[in-house]
Amino acid sequence: MFKKSIMALALGTAVVLSGSAIAQDKITIGVSYPTPTHAWASGMNWHAEQAEKRLEALYPDIDLVLVNSPDPAAQASALEDMVSVNKIDALVVLPFESDPLTDPVINVKKSGAFITVVDRGLSKEGIEDIYVAGNNPELGRVSAQYMKGRLESGDNIVILRGIPTTIDNERYDAFMAEIEGSGINVLDQKYANWNRDDGFEVMQDFLSRFPDIDAVWAQDDDIAIGVVAALKQAGRDGDGMFVVGGAGMKETIKGIMDGSELQPIDVLYPPAMLATAMDLTVASFKSNGPVAGRYILGATLINKDNAEQFYFPDSPF
Amino acid sequence: MSDTEVINKQSKRAFRLDLKAMGPALALLILCIVGYSLNSAFLSEGNITNLLTRSAFIGIIAVGATFVITAGGIDLSVGSMAAVISGVMIIIMNNLIGTFGAGVTTILIGCGCSLILGVGAGWINGVLTTKGKIEAFIVTLGTMGIYRSLVTYFADGGTLSLSFDLRGTYRPVYYDSFAGLPIPVWVFIGVAVAGWVILNRTAFGRYCTAIGSNESVAKYSAVNVDRIKTTTYVIQGFCVALATIIYVPRLGSASASTGVLWELEAIAAVIIGGTVLKGGYGRVGGTILGALILTTIGNILNFTDVISNYLNGTMQGLIIITAVWLQRADWSKKKV
Numbered sequence: 001m002f003k004k005s006i007m008a009l010a011l012g013t014a015v016v017l018s019g020s021a022i023a024q025d026k027i028t029i030g031v032s033y034p035t036p037t038h039a040w041a042s043g044m045n046w047h048a049e050q051a052e053k054r055l056e057a058l059y060p061d062i063d064l065v066l067v068n069s070p071d072p073a074a075q076a077s078a079l080e081d082m083v084s085v086n087k088i089d090a091l092v093v094l095p096f097e098s099d100p101l102t103d104p105v106i107n108v109k110k111s112g113a114f115i116t117v118v119d120r121g122l123s124k125e126g127i128e129d130i131y132v133a134g135n136n137p138e139l140g141r142v143s144a145q146y147m148k149g150r151l152e153s154g155d156n157i158v159i160l161r162g163i164p165t166t167i168d169n170e171r172y173d174a175f176m177a178e179i180e181g182s183g184i185n186v187l188d189q190k191y192a193n194w195n196r197d198d199g200f201e202v203m204q205d206f207l208s209r210f211p212d213i214d215a216v217w218a219q220d221d222d223i224a225i226g227v228v229a230a231l232k233q234a235g236r237d238g239d240g241m242f243v244v245g246g247a248g249m250k251e252t253i254k255g256i257m258d259g260s261e262l263q264p265i266d267v268l269y270p271p272a273m274l275a276t277a278m279d280l281t282v283a284s285f286k287s288n289g290p291v292a293g294r295y296i297l298g299a300t301l302i303n304k305d306n307a308e309q310f311y312f313p314d315s316p317f
Numbered sequence: 318m319s320d321t322e323v324i325n326k327q328s329k330r331a332f333r334l335d336l337k338a339m340g341p342a343l344a345l346l347i348l349c350i351v352g353y354s355l356n357s358a359f360l361s362e363g364n365i366t367n368l369l370t371r372s373a374f375i376g377i378i379a380v381g382a383t384f385v386i387t388a389g390g391i392d393l394s395v396g397s398m399a400a401v402i403s404g405v406m407i408i409i410m411n412n413l414i415g416t417f418g419a420g421v422t423t424i425l426i427g428c429g430c431s432l433i434l435g436v437g438a439g440w441i442n443g444v445l446t447t448k449g450k451i452e453a454f455i456v457t458l459g460t461m462g463i464y465r466s467l468v469t470y471f472a473d474g475g476t477l478s479l480s481f482d483l484r485g486t487y488r489p490v491y492y493d494s495f496a497g498l499p500i501p502v503w504v505f506i507g508v509a510v511a512g513w514v515i516l517n518r519t520a521f522g523r524y525c526t527a528i529g530s531n532e533s534v535a536k537y538s539a540v541n542v543d544r545i546k547t548t549t550y551v552i553q554g555f556c557v558a559l560a561t562i563i564y565v566p567r568l569g570s571a572s573a574s575t576g577v578l579w580e581l582e583a584i585a586a587v588i589i590g591g592t593v594l595k596g597g598y599g600r601v602g603g604t605i606l607g608a609l610i611l612t613t614i615g616n617i618l619n620f621t622d623v624i625s626n627y628l629n630g631t632m633q634g635l636i637i638i639t640a641v642w643l644q645r646a647d648w649s650k651k652k653v
Contacts, residue, residue, distance in 0.1 A: 035474070037573050042474030164627060188622045191629075196568050197575070201371060205619035208364040209356055222476075229568055233492060234363070251478070316475035 027285050028063045030082035032075055033094040033118070033274060035068040038194070039222065040247055043271035043317025044094075051275035055282050062282055072096040076104040083111045090114035090284070092277050098123045114284055118277045130284065131294045132277040134269045136167050138299035140174030142267050143217055143244050146301060150242065153183025155214040158206045160192040160199055160223050171219060171246075187213065192223045199226025207234045215242050221249035221266065228262060237262055247271070248302065248310055249317055256307040268300040268310060271317050340644025341590050341606035348610060348636070352617045359620055366499060368609070368616055370491075373501035374399075374560045376608035378579060379586040380512040380601055381556030384549040385453075386587050387516065387599030389529040390446060392550060393457040395557050396579035397464035398438050402561045403571035404468040406431045407477045410487075419482035424490075427565075432558045438464070439554020443547030461580070469573040479569035491566040501563040505605075508559060513601040515552075525549060529596025586611055589640050610640060 031052075036042035045068065052064045065086050069075035075096050082088045091108050095101040095117065102123040109115050109127055117128040147157065159175070162168040172189070179186070187210050192198040199218060206213065207230060216231075218224040224245030231237040245252055246267045255263055270276070276297065284291040302310050352359035378395050385392045410427035417423045438460070445456040471477060479487065490500055498506075516522040524545045527535040536542050565571070588594055589610055590603025614636050618629050 037469060037474060039475040039572060042472075045474060161626075189626070190619055191626055193574075195574050196570060196572075200568060201367075201615070202619055204367045204371075205364075205616055208358050208361060208367065209620050225570070226568060316473045 026061050026063050027090070028065060028086050028088045029090040029092060029278070029281055030079075030086055030088040030113075031064055031066045031092040031274070031278060032078050032082065033068050034075070034096045035070045039249065039317045040269075040271055043249075043312075043315050044274050046315045046317070047272040047275040047312075048278065051272075051278045055278060059282065059286065062285070064278065069096065072100040075101060079104045079108050083108055083113070088113050090116065090281050092116040092118065092274070092281050094118040094274060094277075095120045095122060102127070114281065116277050116281045116284075118274055129292045130277065130280050132273055132280060133294075133296055134273055135296050135299045136170035136269075137174035138296075139219075139246055139267050139269055140171040140176075141178045142299050142301050143219070143246065144175045144178035146244060146265055146267075147179060147184060147215060147217065148182050151182075151184050151214060154185070155183075156185045156187050156210065156212055157215045157217060158187050158203075158210065158213055159189035159217045160202055160219060160227060161189055162191065162194040162220060162223075164191060168219075175217065192218070192220075192226070194220050194222055196222050196226040199223035200230050201226075203227040203230035204233070207231070207236060213241070216244070218243055218245045221245040221247045221252045224252065224263060231262070246299075247317075250312055250315055253302060253307050253311045254313075256302060256304055257311060259304060264303065266302040266307075268298070268302055270297050271315070273297055338591070338600070338603070341603050341610065341640060344589075344636075344640040344643055345606055345610050345613065348613045348617065352613065352620060355617065355621045355623075359617070364616070366494075366502075368612055369502045369505070370499045371616075372608045372612040373505040374564055375579060375582045375586055375611060376505050376605055377508045377556050377560040377563075378553075379583040379590075379604045379608050380508050381553035382583045382587045383512065383590075383592055383599050383601050383604045384516065384525055384552050386584070386592055386594060387529045387596055388525040388546055388549045389532060389596030390453040390546060390549060391457065391584070392442060392553050393454065393580045394438070394442060394460040394464060395553065395583055396576035396581075397461045397468070398435070398554065398557045398576075399561050399564065399579060400571055400573070400575035400577075401464040401468040401471075402431050402434045402438070402558055403565050403575055404471045404477045405434060406561065406565055407479050407569075407571055408471060410483055411480045414480055414482060419480070419486055421486060423483060424487050428562045431561050432555065435554040435556075435558025435561070436551055437554070439551040439557070440547065442554070443550030446550065447543035447546050465573065468571060468575065472572055474573070476570050476572040479565065484566070484569050487566040487569070489566075491563055504559060504563055508556060509601060509605050512604075516599055516601050521545065521548070526597060526599060529593075529598070531597075582611055583608075585637055589637060591644055607640075610636070 031048060036045045048066060052066055055062055056064060067078045069078045082091065091113050093105055098120055105115060105122055105127055115128045116130040119133045161172055190202045192202045203226060216227050218227045224243050227243050231241065243263050244265060245263060246269055248266055248268045248271060252263060252266050256266060280291055280295065358364060382392060406427045409430050410423050413423045413426055442457055442460055445451055446453045493500055495503060524540050527540060528542055528545055532542060586607035587604050589607035591600045592598060592603060614633050618632060624632060
């Protein structure tokens with residue numbers, strides 16, 4: 001929603017400023033992020049490429065340079081090249097890791113560039129002009145709220161977690177805090193490493209171990225695919241059983257649009273966040289209002305009513 | 318030396334060998350008792366079936382690895398190879414729907430391609446090791462990276478998914494049973510028996526052991542070392558392809574995270590089973606037990622919340638080391 005309003009804002013400004021914009025030099029914006037190695041990241045890559053086309057068509061004087069890097073060292077080199085070769089006016093960066101990329105980003109800032117940091121914060125404060133990120137605790141909280149709405153006190157759930165990381169802890173802790181006092185029993189939680197195969201095996205074992213499970217929080221759409229396969233194999237996918245995933249995979253969203261009972265909702269961890277950051281960075285050059293600040297994107301609950309606006313059939317995710 | 322002494326010595330030796338052979342079986346038995354005592358559902362029919370089916374992937378690959386390792390080689394590329402073969406197989410089958418429909422023909426062509434790819438990939442590993450005179454570790458480390466990045470590339474960084482039209486046809490290969498056992502388990506049994514016969518009852522098997530013991534001696538004994546070694550990698554590739562054929566119908570997808578660390582699990586299964594890592598001695602039966610032990614550890618850890626999730630790796634490591642120690646330590650030494 002706010003993306004739309006910014007676009008409208010930016011459009012309006014573009015019309016007003018078009019006279020001066022033509023006279024201006026080209027604005028080069030570097031966009032640096034890790035090479036996609038999993039589905040969510042490749043969805044992010046797709047959205048970023050779409051945003052590049054859209055923004056460059058909208059503003060002829062904007063040049064976006066997208067570079068992805070396979071490791072932190074390569075990303076640091078890519079940032080140096082952006083300053084020396086591309087002479088960027090602004091940088092949108094999703095750091096591979098916080099610590100090794102803090103200094104390289106500071107160096108870019110010293111060249112006078114506008115800095116937008118996405119998702120993974122840097123190790124020092126006050127470097128970035130704009131910060132855009134998803135909301136991990138909110139993802140856990142929204143999932144738990146949905147569970148509370150569907151389940152009664154005394155009902156049993158199992159939880160499949162991601163990889164032991166801060167991201168996973170934030171989601172899990174917020175979920176547990178929200179569900180506390182509701183009387184819903186968490187039978188057990190195990191790591192499924194954001195992986196379909198692990199989701200399948202862990203769920204198989206949960207099903208052997210617990211004869212009575214009412215719902216599953218799989219936290220992630222990849223894990224949920226494995227969970228659903230295990231439920232179907234055991235023939236325990238009926239009786240109001242439901243699985244809550246997360247992220248916003250297109251197949252999951254399609255299922256929600258088609259009225260799936262097993263996966264009736266999804267909780268968004270927007271793969272378009274890099275595109276959003278690119279919009280905001282362009283707006284910082286084009287908008288008549290201040291844009292700098294921290295933008296924490298919502299972990300929207302996707303259900304049958306709103307699924308369509310999150311469905312991107314051409315995206316790899 | 319009197320006759321009785323000789324007999325005594327022989328029986329002692331037979332007993333010692335038995336204990337060594339029994340090591341992995343003993344470890345598996347202990348694990349099962351632990352599993353059952355934690356939760357009686359561990360020995361339920363459903364869980365046993367799950368365990369056996371799950372072991373099939375690593376088990377089949379590990380039978381291949383037994384040949385490679387017995388002949389003194391190593392193959393680190395099997396996990397990535399499984400991933401890339403799964404991916405290519407999915408692409409091929411999806412594209413054939415237009416020509417052959419979503420029937421058995423498409424699946425069979427897909428499986429055929431998988432076997433050709435597996436054999437081809439194994440042959441490349443073998444030839445680079447023997448004719449190219451590059452250490453197997455380096456060759457397969459290289460191909461491991463190549464295959465892994467290829468599957469990422471084919472999947473565009475995301476996930477390759479089998480068309481839903483085909484899933485209905487292909488699904489039974491993983492989920493259906495024959496005579497009470499799931500099909501993957503039958504494949505596993507078939508591979509295990511074939512592997513045992515080839516390693517223990519054929520000239521090829523003896524050559525593998527001979528090369529692993531001492532490559533130069535084997536060469537002077539007129540064994541075609543290069544050909545035998547290349548063949549072990551081809552067998553490995555074939556096994557990976559078989560594992561892939563029963564893996565794809567499970568979730569119908571392949572991605573960059575498919576088959577990660579399968580190579581280490583396969584090697585661990587082989588070593589737990591009693592095969593010597595530096596070559597010269599191989600046991601297919603042990604490998605099967607090794608694969609079962611590894612799967613059982615994961616299964617048991619999912620059956621209990623006594624141990625912190627963070628310590629799963631620690632438990633796995635401890636059990637693997639203990640299992641190998643049980644069979645390697647020379648228990649009868651003190652008595653002699």
